[in-house]
Amino acid sequence: MSATARERPLTPAGRRVLDVAAALFYERGIGQVGMELIAAEAGVTKKTVYDRFGSKEALILAYLRTRDERWRAFLNERLAAADDPRDRILATFDAIGEWLRTNGSRGCSMVNACAEVPDPGHPVHLTAAEQKAWLRGLYVELATEAGYDDPASLADRLIVLHEGAVVMFSVGRMAHATDTARDTADLLLR
Incomplete structure (x- = not known):
């Protein structure tokens, strides 16, 4: 995740994405969870996920941190x-x-x-x-x-x-x- 993305406060949608991704990554494994599923479960578009986190790798790192x-x-x-x-x-x-x-x-x-x-x-x-x-x-x-x-x-x-x-x-x-x-x-x- 870029320093800019890390410093930006999460919007409510961004927080939802991170919370959903964290639960899914932990329970199912990071390789078994796609961005489409995260977006759907968080109630946002895939574009919103990428706008906030940039990539799946950045979202994984945000989850771990x-x-x-x-x-x-x-x-x-x-x-x-x-x-x-x-x-x-x-x-x-x-x-x-x-x-x-x-x-x-x-x-x-x-x-x-x-x-x-x-x-x-x-x-x-x-x-x-x-x-x-x-x-x-x-x-x-x-x-x-x-x-x-x-x-x-x-x-x-x-x-x-x-x-x-x-x-x-x-x-x-x-x-x-x-x-x-x-x-x-x-x-x-x-």
Whole structure:
């Protein structure tokens, strides 16, 4: 998406398009959803979709960024509720469990999009990599605040637990995956 398109506030029709596209992309996959379907479901013309977003790729990136913004806000609310730095680390696992139960039956939207777009240089992969780097950075920050000796190494372990829990919840159908990851993180933090 161009910087101009990203900076422009969404019109009500543009918001509807993005909301519809987000639901369809997440539930059906980005390759299974065409612009015609998005336009029809949003109650707009295909021209309106292209006028606002420019291309399907730009709409996909807007979807991924918007979903990531929602996740970050959700996670930050849960982190703000935990006082102890160690508890803040564990709160990330509580948050991902809650998120998956309410917003994520198909797992991570970033991983799902990358699975559909094989080119590692594609903007979808770059967007996903930015999101994962942010999460790893958050774990480094939390581990540093909690006073652990090697925050970067601990962050690597925590993000692997986090991402593994997401996969096992959605693909492995392990309803308690995030609880297991939290318990494992708790052991790691002792």
